[in-house]
Structures are given as structure tokens and as C-alpha cells.
Amino acid sequence: MKSYRKELWFEIQTRRAFVNITPDVEACLRESGVGEGLVLVNAMHITASVFINDDERGLHHDYDIWLESLAPHEPVSHYHHNRTGEDNADAHLKRQVMGREVVVAITHGKLDFGPWEQIFYGEFDGRRRKRVLVKIIGE
Numbered sequence: 001m002k003s004y005r006k007e008l009w010f011e012i013q014t015r016r017a018f019v020n021i022t023p024d025v026e027a028c029l030r031e032s033g034v035g036e037g038l039v040l041v042n043a044m045h046i047t048a049s050v051f052i053n054d055d056e057r058g059l060h061h062d063y064d065i066w067l068e069s070l071a072p073h074e075p076v077s078h079y080h081h082n083r084t085g086e087d088n089a090d091a092h093l094k095r096q097v098m099g100r101e102v103v104v105a106i107t108h109g110k111l112d113f114g115p116w117e118q119i120f121y122g123e124f125d126g127r128r129r130k131r132v133l134v135k136i137i138g139e
Helices: 022-032 057-070 089-098
Strands: 002-010 017-020 037-043 048-053 101-107 118-123 130-138
Touching: 002 022, 002 118, 017 057, 022 037, 022 118, 022 130, 037 048, 037 118, 048 089, 048 101, 048 130, 057 089, 089 118
Parallel strands: none
Antiparallel strands: 002 130, 017 118, 037 101, 037 130, 048 118
16 A cells, blocks of 8 residues: 655635635545545634535635634634634634535545535634645545
């Protein structure tokens, strides 16, 4: 069995954003040489997310509005976590809702997606470097 590991680094210039990382994961899959197996893609920071959905701008806007209504950034004094000097409690909550990782099957050397599925990096407390782990196992 083969094993492959790579870190993808991001520095999003805004507080919140959604980035389609499917091409990056596909490049990792090609580098790995795995034809049949699994790929794990996970955010390695507690204020970021990895998830699968449609690459549609309106949906991403809706996610942003919905998440902000669930866990608004301000007032920052609303959150106990922010009493530590942080201002990112909302980002922790948004990450919890959107998830830490995805696992995708690899079949015949391709990501085995359903219709419209793509992999996204969700940033909820940007303006600094963060990473995503891509781990591929298989044959």
C-alpha cells in the first residue's frame, strides 16, 4: 500500500472566505500515484474548515450569511472565549458547524465524486497562514 502526505498552505486576506481546493487535491492525487484508495483532507487549524459542496457563488454567499447569523463576529464581548484577548470565538463555532475534514474515495486514479461535488477550504479567521493536510492511502 502507498501512503502520501502533503500540506497545502493558505493565507486568506479576508476574515472569511471559501476556496475551491479540488484542483490542489487532484494534483496531490496525481503525485501520489494511487489509483484505488482514500484521500483525507483536513483543516489543521481550529478556525478553518474543509467541506464538500457545490461550487456556486450564490451558495457560498448564503453560507456566509447563514454562518454569520448563527455565530456573529460582533459583539466580540458576547463570547467568553474572547475574554482571553482573542476575537475569534465565532470562527471556532463556524468551524464546528462546517466540519474539520472530508474523506473521498479514489477510483481509477480519480476523486470519486457525486454530481457537482467539490472540496472547499473554509476560512473563518483569516489574515494569517494556515494549512490543510492531504493524506492519501491506497494502491
